[in-house]
Amino acid sequence: MKIAVNTGGGDAPGLNAVIRGIVLSANQKGWEVYGIKYGYRGLMDTKQIVRLTPEIVLDITDIGGTILGTAIKGDPFKYAVSQPDGTFIETDISDTIVSNFKALGFDALIAIGGDGSLRIAQKFIEKGMPIIGVPKTIDNDISYTDVTFGFDTAVNIATEAIDRLHTTAKSHDRVMVVEVMGRYVGWIALHSGISGSADVILIPEIPFDINKVCNKIRQLALLGRDYAIVVVAEGAKPVGGDISVVEGKQPGGAEVRLGGIGRKVRDAIGKLTGKETRDIVLGHLQRGGAPTTFDRLLSLRFGAAAVRFIEAGKFGMMAASQSTEIVAVPIEEAIVRMKSVSLDSDEILTARAMGISFGD
Numbered sequence: 001m002k003i004a005v006n007t008g009g010g011d012a013p014g015l016n017a018v019i020r021g022i023v024l025s026a027n028q029k030g031w032e033v034y035g036i037k038y039g040y041r042g043l044m045d046t047k048q049i050v051r052l053t054p055e056i057v058l059d060i061t062d063i064g065g066t067i068l069g070t071a072i073k074g075d076p077f078k079y080a081v082s083q084p085d086g087t088f089i090e091t092d093i094s095d096t097i098v099s100n101f102k103a104l105g106f107d108a109l110i111a112i113g114g115d116g117s118l119r120i121a122q123k124f125i126e127k128g129m130p131i132i133g134v135p136k137t138i139d140n141d142i143s144y145t146d147v148t149f150g151f152d153t154a155v156n157i158a159t160e161a162i163d164r165l166h167t168t169a170k171s172h173d174r175v176m177v178v179e180v181m182g183r184y185v186g187w188i189a190l191h192s193g194i195s196g197s198a199d200v201i202l203i204p205e206i207p208f209d210i211n212k213v214c215n216k217i218r219q220l221a222l223l224g225r226d227y228a229i230v231v232v233a234e235g236a237k238p239v240g241g242d243i244s245v246v247e248g249k250q251p252g253g254a255e256v257r258l259g260g261i262g263r264k265v266r267d268a269i270g271k272l273t274g275k276e277t278r279d280i281v282l283g284h285l286q287r288g289g290a291p292t293t294f295d296r297l298l299s300l301r302f303g304a305a306a307v308r309f310i311e312a313g314k315f316g317m318m319a320a321s322q323s324t325e326i327v328a329v330p331i332e333e334a335i336v337r338m339k340s341v342s343l344d345s346d347e348i349l350t351a352r353a354m355g356i357s358f359g360d
Helices: 015-028 094-103 115-126 151-172 187-195 210-222 261-273 293-311 346-353
Strands: 002-007 032-036 049-052 079-082 088-091 108-113 131-135 175-180 200-202 228-233 245-247 277-281 317-322 325-330
Touching (some): 015 032, 015 108, 108 293, 115 131, 151 175, 151 293, 187 228, 187 346, 210 261, 293 317
Parallel strands (some): 108 131, 175 277
Antiparallel strands (some): 317 325
């Protein structure tokens, strides 16, 4: 067998561990593995394809990022081509990708990515490409898998940041607003907020009333707590309002860039309560650095499982973590809906029981 592997979308801790799991598992079977650099770009410019041997991947489990590079632009079905006047038009170059894949003699592609990358993979599956998916995103928003790799690391980083902010908030009697990633779901904010002893957690699934947020802060002051920690998911929005966007959708499939909600919440709290309020945006710190032990093991398991699925001919499937097992689920079903936080989930119930406010 001759296997290709690529990594698409935003980087996440554990990508290299998945690659290592794939290469070492395939090598045990006498198969060859090739890395497609920068998403699907390597199948447009075949100079961007590299042979992956055990020697290359032996020491990459603990390294963040991806040795193959990744891309949030360059959707082959909506590829941005520049025009003489500086504008861009989107064109479909997917047939070229399929043709090059076949011409290079690949038997399978392992596509490692989030919901956007898996949607692209599904389109190629419909064109006849033999693909296995591996769910990657710090947002933890892919259905049919209990968890995606990268999420645990992001939560640990966010929790440590919140822990550190408690001491400076208490020293100066400040309200600290911490904006975390997660796009349209609140998993990172919820898990890090509860674990980091936040007083308020604002998530996309629960539109917030800023007056209720401020009431929580006032209640803390009445109890002798003159400081507060507010954790805000980047996709959180007020009741009747919209998400905060830094940059709209760009040609070539690049996603909308969210951001700015932390600053807006900071300004509103300061104005309504009169308290000194500061904000911090953790941003790409949550994506960088070494993966946690949990993410390393999960990533290696995903990589090894992807090779098993190829051997079994389970193409069109995604490796998913369910209970204690790694199972195969159809990519087509996994991308139907985004996995958001359930309002009656145990995490939500736990937070409410402890008096954490969601601004509702």
